[in-house]
Amino acid sequence: MAVILAARRTAVVPKGGAFARLSLEELAVPVIRACLADAGISSVDEVICANAIGPGGNPARRIVLASGLPQTVAGLSIDRQCAGGLDAILLARMMVDNGMAQVVLAGGVESFSRRPLRLHTDPDGGPPIPYDEAPFTPWPDRNPSMAAAAAALASQQRITRQEQDDWAAQSHAKACAVTDWPEVVVLRGQAHDPFARRLGPALLARARVLHGSVTAATAAVAADAAAFCVVAADHLATRSALRLLGGATLGADPVQPGLAPIPAIAAALAQAGLSAPAITHAEVMEAYAAQAIACVRGAGLDPAGVNPGGGALARGHPIGASGAILAVRLFHGIAQGTGLAAIASAGGIGSALVVAR
Numbered sequence: 001m002a003v004i005l006a007a008r009r010t011a012v013v014p015k016g017g018a019f020a021r022l023s024l025e026e027l028a029v030p031v032i033r034a035c036l037a038d039a040g041i042s043s044v045d046e047v048i049c050a051n052a053i054g055p056g057g058n059p060a061r062r063i064v065l066a067s068g069l070p071q072t073v074a075g076l077s078i079d080r081q082c083a084g085g086l087d088a089i090l091l092a093r094m095m096v097d098n099g100m101a102q103v104v105l106a107g108g109v110e111s112f113s114r115r116p117l118r119l120h121t122d123p124d125g126g127p128p129i130p131y132d133e134a135p136f137t138p139w140p141d142r143n144p145s146m147a148a149a150a151a152a153l154a155s156q157q158r159i160t161r162q163e164q165d166d167w168a169a170q171s172h173a174k175a176c177a178v179t180d181w182p183e184v185v186v187l188r189g190q191a192h193d194p195f196a197r198r199l200g201p202a203l204l205a206r207a208r209v210l211h212g213s214v215t216a217a218t219a220a221v222a223a224d225a226a227a228f229c230v231v232a233a234d235h236l237a238t239r240s241a242l243r244l245l246g247g248a249t250l251g252a253d254p255v256q257p258g259l260a261p262i263p264a265i266a267a268a269l270a271q272a273g274l275s276a277p278a279i280t281h282a283e284v285m286e287a288y289a290a291q292a293i294a295c296v297r298g299a300g301l302d303p304a305g306v307n308p309g310g311g312a313l314a315r316g317h318p319i320g321a322s323g324a325i326l327a328v329r330l331f332h333g334i335a336q337g338t339g340l341a342a343i344a345s346a347g348g349i350g351s352a353l354v355v356a357r
Contacts, residue, residue: 002093002096002231002232003234003241004231004244004355005231005232005240005241006035006331007331008034008183008227009183009185009225009325009328010031010190011192011194011225012223012224013190013223014195014222015223020224024051024059024109024111025063027224028066028228031226032069033067036230046101047064047069047073047106048088049063049075050078050079050108051084051110053319055116060075060077076091081347082319083345084108085108085325085326086324086341086343087351088107090248090353092104092229096232102232102233103230103236104232106228107226107324107328108323109321110223110226110320112222118132118134119131137254137348148212149256150214150219150287153256154294155213156256157290157294159213161213161215167293168314169199169204171307171312171314172196175310175314175315183328183332193314195316214290217313219289219313220288220312220313220316225316225321226321228328229324229328242334245274245338246269246270246274247353247354248264248267249264249351250350251349257345257348258287258288259298261284261299261350264342264350265295265350272338272354275300276300279339279354281338281340282301282342283307283329285343292313295342295344299342308333322343323343330355338354341355
């Protein structure tokens with residue numbers, strides 16, 4: 001059984017903030033070095049890094065070289081959009097459990113501040129055509145924007161704007177109450193997530209509407225961050241190691257990606273031989289309040305144990321790193337008991353990881 005020996009991350013800083021000038025390597029390398037120091041190891045068999053909107057060129061390989069790891073570590077980059085950071089950890093678990101590796105660094109990094117401009121070439125020789133994001137399905141009529149999908153989910157599930165506002169306010173309040181940030185590697189003076197604030201009724205009422213009942217207050221902001229875990233074989237486990245009991249990534253309806261984590265959670269729990277009431281600490285992605293509410297309800301999780309230190313609504317959403325951030329928070333948040341990380345991804349993908357200490 002694979003275990004997590006160490007887990008660290010940067011602060012999550014909204015686009016254009018303190019991390020705006022940092023490259024992917026500059027975000028990731030301090031985190032990787034902290035993970036290695038915490039685990040008491042100097043090398044790994046592989047580095048798996050999720051990145052969704054960067055410039056390509058295998059960021060994992062660049063990070064390996066920049067971090068001073070042996071050049072024999074190849075580096076594997078993956079893109080599963082929002083789920084990528086968590087899926088990197090699931091891939092690392094499979095490699096370790098199958099005997100392909102003893103130690104794998106896995107996580108993700110994203111810089112919205114330095115995302116490339118995107119242009120389609122014109123096959124007829126005209127000027128390039130700009131676009132904001134890649135399509136997530138092959139069908140233009142079944143490729144909703146994430147805000148539109150969240151609004152449709154809220155309508156279908158009868159999740160009111162008030163419920164979404166309340167969820168966002170609670171997320172910020174829980175994050176503001178955190179006083180200790182052991183998982184954060186200080187970078188550019190950022191020792192904690194700076195975005196959390198008090199969201200009162202008046203501010204929530206004034207929030208710009210993005211689509212339907214979804215507002216700017218109930219959608220996570222674009223952000224920059226990196227997060228990694230050291231995944232290792234259990235014979236290397238220390239007393240603080242987190243055991244990886246189950247994990248799953250499943251596809252679902254691409255028109256309603258917010259519901260995709262529900263079957264993934266069920267599959268991960270079944271693999272671990274557990275049911276939802278056994279989860280004492282859950283980190284559920286809050287790309288949108290409506291999506292988080294629907295996921296918690298559909299999976300049968302106790303809301304009291306979900307995102308005890310606040311979620312992405314109070315931090316921000318660095319796409320490729322977000323799933324890994326959930327795992328890092330579990331590593332530092334569980335003294336004992338059973339935990340869950342779950343995230344939805346564009347295109348109708350859900351990923352979940354069950355852990356215990």
